[in-house]
Amino acid sequence: MDRFDAIVVGAGPAGCASALVMAKAGLKVLVFERGKYVGAKNMWGGAFFGPQINYLFPNFWEEAPVERLVTRHVISFLTGKGSVSVDFKSTDFGIPPYNGFILLRAKFDLWMAKQVEKAGAILATGLKVDDLLVEGEKVKGVKIGKEEFHSDVVILAEGANSLLTQKAGLRKEFSSEDIKQGVKEVIQLSRKTIEERFNLKGNEGVAMEFVGLCTRGLPGGGFLYTNKESLSLGVVAQLSDLIKNRVKTLDLLEEFKTHPEIGKLIEGGQTVEYSAHLIPVAGLGMIPRLYRDGLLVTGDAGALLLGTGLILEGANFAIASGMAAAETVKMAKEREDFSQRTLSHYQQILKESFVLQDLETFKKAPKFLKNARIYHLYPELIVEMAEKIFRNNGEPRKGTFRMVREVLKGRISIWQLFSDVMKARKAI
Amino acid sequence: MKVEEKLALNKFDVDKEVHITVNEEGCRDCELKPCLYACPADCFVLREDHITFSYEGCLECGSCQIACAKGAISWTYPRGGFGVCYQYG
Amino acid sequence: MEIIVCIKQILDPDLPPAKFMVDKERNKVIPPEGIPFVINPYDALAVEAALKIKDEKGGKITVITIGDKSTEDIVRKALAMGADEGLIISDTIFEESDSFAVGYILAQGIKKIGRYDLILCGRQAADWDNGVVGSVVAEYLGIPIVTRAKDVKVVNGRVNVERVTTDGFETFELELPALITVSSELGQARLPSGWGIIKAASKEIPIWSGKEIETDISKVGKKASRNQLMRLIIPSYERRCEFITGEDLHEISAKLTSKLMERRIHE
Numbered sequence: 001m002d003r004f005d006a007i008v009v010g011a012g013p014a015g016c017a018s019a020l021v022m023a024k025a026g027l028k029v030l031v032f033e034r035g036k037y038v039g040a041k042n043m044w045g046g047a048f049f050g051p052q053i054n055y056l057f058p059n060f061w062e063e064a065p066v067e068r069l070v071t072r073h074v075i076s077f078l079t080g081k082g083s084v085s086v087d088f089k090s091t092d093f094g095i096p097p098y099n100g101f102i103l104l105r106a107k108f109d110l111w112m113a114k115q116v117e118k119a120g121a122i123l124a125t126g127l128k129v130d131d132l133l134v135e136g137e138k139v140k141g142v143k144i145g146k147e148e149f150h151s152d153v154v155i156l157a158e159g160a161n162s163l164l165t166q167k168a169g170l171r172k173e174f175s176s177e178d179i180k181q182g183v184k185e186v187i188q189l190s191r192k193t194i195e196e197r198f199n200l201k202g203n204e205g206v207a208m209e210f211v212g213l214c215t216r217g218l219p220g221g222g223f224l225y226t227n228k229e230s231l232s233l234g235v236v237a238q239l240s241d242l243i244k245n246r247v248k249t250l251d252l253l254e255e256f257k258t259h260p261e262i263g264k265l266i267e268g269g270q271t272v273e274y275s276a277h278l279i280p281v282a283g284l285g286m287i288p289r290l291y292r293d294g295l296l297v298t299g300d301a302g303a304l305l306l307g308t309g310l311i312l313e314g315a316n317f318a319i320a321s322g323m324a325a326a327e328t329v330k331m332a333k334e335r336e337d338f339s340q341r342t343l344s345h346y347q348q349i350l351k352e353s354f355v356l357q358d359l360e361t362f363k364k365a366p367k368f369l370k371n372a373r374i375y376h377l378y379p380e381l382i383v384e385m386a387e388k389i390f391r392n393n394g395e396p397r398k399g400t401f402r403m404v405r406e407v408l409k410g411r412i413s414i415w416q417l418f419s420d421v422m423k424a425r426k427a428i
Numbered sequence: 429m430k431v432e433e434k435l436a437l438n439k440f441d442v443d444k445e446v447h448i449t450v451n452e453e454g455c456r457d458c459e460l461k462p463c464l465y466a467c468p469a470d471c472f473v474l475r476e477d478h479i480t481f482s483y484e485g486c487l488e489c490g491s492c493q494i495a496c497a498k499g500a501i502s503w504t505y506p507r508g509g510f511g512v513c514y515q516y517g
Numbered sequence: 518m519e520i521i522v523c524i525k526q527i528l529d530p531d532l533p534p535a536k537f538m539v540d541k542e543r544n545k546v547i548p549p550e551g552i553p554f555v556i557n558p559y560d561a562l563a564v565e566a567a568l569k570i571k572d573e574k575g576g577k578i579t580v581i582t583i584g585d586k587s588t589e590d591i592v593r594k595a596l597a598m599g600a601d602e603g604l605i606i607s608d609t610i611f612e613e614s615d616s617f618a619v620g621y622i623l624a625q626g627i628k629k630i631g632r633y634d635l636i637l638c639g640r641q642a643a644d645w646d647n648g649v650v651g652s653v654v655a656e657y658l659g660i661p662i663v664t665r666a667k668d669v670k671v672v673n674g675r676v677n678v679e680r681v682t683t684d685g686f687e688t689f690e691l692e693l694p695a696l697i698t699v700s701s702e703l704g705q706a707r708l709p710s711g712w713g714i715i716k717a718a719s720k721e722i723p724i725w726s727g728k729e730i731e732t733d734i735s736k737v738g739k740k741a742s743r744n745q746l747m748r749l750i751i752p753s754y755e756r757r758c759e760f761i762t763g764e765d766l767h768e769i770s771a772k773l774t775s776k777l778m779e780r781r782i783h784e
Binding site (some may be wrong): 040106107144145163186249275278 | 429432434462465467488507511512516
């Protein structure tokens with residue numbers, strides 16, 4: 001009773017995944033969650049992509065609180081004058097095991113944690129871990145107030161604002177350049193209205209991303225996900241840009257809601273929740289050391305997430321890293337060796353999986369995504385171009401390429417454009 | 429929609445213990461006042477020339493501490509079980 | 518010292534008004550999905566009062582509640598605070614029981630437990646605020662009761678109680694066994710410790726059925742209900758703000774006074 005094989009800090013996707021795998025292997029696992037209940041502190045945009053949840057809970061969609069499946073992706077360039085969108089609908093994405101799931105974090109994590117408890121882990125909610133117990137170089141457990149809890153290994157799954165990871169000396173202080181802030185409203189609408197408005201049937205759902213005016217041209221973007229009976233609408237922007245330009249995400253979201261394109265989609269809806277969260281976005285460069293003697297770092301705490309502009313994924317990285325941590329602990333338990341030499345196996349598993357490989361493939365994305373032209377100039381050029389192509393004012397038409405030249409003239413040089421395209425090729 | 433109206437929708441179990449403290453000495457000679465733009469819940473308000481801060485509507489994102497270049501904000505999560513409680517997330 | 522504490526699961530009283538909904542047709546509160554129920558705060562104080570006695574004198578604390586398996590969470594909360602045993606009384610025949618029936622069910626449960634020196638309840642539940650159950654339990658058990666305690670102490674085999682009144686408090690000394698209901702003036706309930714939560718997580722909590730506590734069916738459920746809920750509504754609050762201006766304080770206060778007088782006359 002007095003000692004655990006593993007202590008997991010945080011019952012989000014990473015923490016639940018690692019606790020589940022370890023508990024199923026018969027290890028004595030204790031999970032601490034600082035929320036009053038699991039999910040109370042958890043917030044995200046809205047969609048999960050990939051097979052990882054299915055690895056943990058086969059056919060989970062049959063009983064878990066899944067809002068909708070992602071069967072339609074929309075990417076829109078938004079300006080004050082109009083928008084140009086790519087609208088992708090997939091019939092395959094609506095067939096099991098499905099490609100994407102729209103989830104509400106608080107509801108889904110509560111469900112996951114129940115499964116973790118059923119697997120035999122002890123879940124202790126309403127408890128914030130204050131510190132790690134360190135003896136010499138080794139992490140020996142955690143501290144809450146004056147209480148001590150001992151274990152062979154501690155898995156940090158504390159989320160983006162990873163204070164314990166920092167205390168453990170594994171990461172530097174964050175810079176506002178490396179952090180984005182996301183804010184979101186959950187807006188209630190009837191199921192019928194959502195399905196009519198977004199052209200959806202049954203459990204189909206849409207994931208929408210917006211670039212341009214929604215951040216006043218600052219790096220970042222807007223998002224909208226259709227839940228069962230609500231919409232998740234939000235804005236993401238870089239902290240340093242907010243400060244430099246004296247802008248608040250709060251105001252960006254209000255403006256976004258009143259944009260004619262968005263206004264139509266949320267009309268008649270009632271906001272029922274407002275939330276905010278950090279996103280570590282500097283890619284490979286900001287990943288802390290992921291292990292030391294008796295300690296592993298997973299999920300957002302390890303900055304293990306991917307943003308390429310087209311792809312925004314984190315929860316699948318969290319689950320994959322949580323599972324990798326659990327496998328590592330299982331191995332360490334067999335050897336009865338929790339030194340960093342054995343735990344370095346964790347890094348190895350991540351390197352062999354999509355987690356670190358994707359981050360390597362897209363390692364140039366974070367820098368590329370700081371290019372302000374993507375959010376300001378290009379959406380305008382694209383919308384103007386569309387306007388020119390489709391406008392009929394009774395005059396003789398010009399050739400498409402001449403129109404392109406006219407739109408670009410004085411705004412951006414061909415060389416600049418070419419250079420951005422080449423950078424994009426390498427980055428995303 | 430005003431921020432107070434938005435925050436009134438959320439469930440908060442406000443702790444009597446304060447989890448963020450602001451050293452106003454550090455704020456006085458701060459020209460940029462990044463905290464005003466970093467906080468998504470408008471917990472920092474500029475009154476005449478000084479910053480006032482309230483932690484009750486804090487969404488616990490941690491932005492303010494990262495934004496503050498003066499190191500005037502000391503930040504920790506609220507005690508276990510307290511603070512914002514999302515229903516949807 | 519055998520102490521029994523009666524606890525109730527309620528909707529989280531810290532819910533913002535926006536999350537509070539009623540089903541008008543069925544006259545029922547719709548609990549917000551995903552937000553767990555909590556232990557009635559007055560009952561948490563009753564647990565606290567029991568723990569204070571135990572801290573000083575030793576003894577055993579049993580918490581008892583009525584409801585389905587989901588009430589386990591609040592029983593575990595009391596165990597995590599330091600109670601020794603938990604017990605749930607659960608049966609479909611109890612559905613829609615009123616406060617009198619609930620008092621009867623608890624009394625039957627307590628009779629089955631058998632040994633007790635002191636029974637503690639919250640002064641009322643923070644959902645319906647009836648404040649009836651404690652008295653009914655005492656009546657069925659035929660033991661003395663003091664309500665609204667701000668202090669409960671066991672001295673020389675008797676219990677000393679300070680009872681809150683509108684203009685102070687009164688002191689009682691009772692023979693044991695007795696039942697005391699606890700008021701918010703008692704102070705604050707302790708937060709569970711980490712080890713408390715861990716130990717409570719794996720504790721067995723027995724569930725007793727109506728039959729096991731020898732329920733007289735005519736005394737429980739909707740049919741036995743002595744009161745009937747006519748209408749459930751969410752009151753609407755309207756707030757207005759008006760700034761009263763004037764040359765000086767004298768004028769402003771005069772204007773304010775006449776405004777207040779006006780409202781008195783009208784409402």
